Amino acid sequence: MNLKRTFGAVLTILGIVGLIYTAVGFLNNSGDTKALIVAGILGVIFFFTGISLVRTTKDES
Known part of the structure; x- marks a missing residue:
């Protein structure tokens, strides 16, 4: 099992x-748009x- 693939x-x-949290927000x-924008940007970075x-x-192997 490869650690990089797991990570x-x-x-x-x-x-x-x-991204789901941002979309639902x-x-x-939701009133806190700055937090949603930050969560969305981090979600995109983590995803890609x-x-x-x-x-x-x-x-x-």
Whole structure:
């Protein structure tokens, strides 16, 4: 089991959670828009970093 791939999967899941949190916050018209923007940006960064780690890491046995 490759540690980089596992870390990439964790980052991807955290990114998805951050993006869902942001979407729900915007749909509910939450008053704290600055926090939602920060959560959205972090979600995008985590998501794409995780996907990149999973894609570029070679699976060596």
